[in-house]
Amino acid sequence: MAEEKDERRDAGLPSVEVESELLGKTRRLIQSEAIFCGQTSALIAHGGEVYTLRVTKQGKLVLNK
Known part of the structure; x- marks a missing residue:
């Protein structure tokens, strides 16, 4: 499933959920381009x-x- 999330991030989607390796929690990754437009x-x-x-x-x- 981690591969699928990485592919979505590379596809340029504005926000995806990624798993933090340190905490084992899922957090939202927002591309700065989506914020600054x-x-x-x-x-x-x-x-x-x-x-x-x-x-x-x-x-x-x-x-x-």
């Missing part, structure tokens, strides 16, 4: 607050309140 930043609402997630020139992610 061609932009360099996205707004995220969490706990009544709005955060900005952005991609730096070096390709790293930064989350700001």
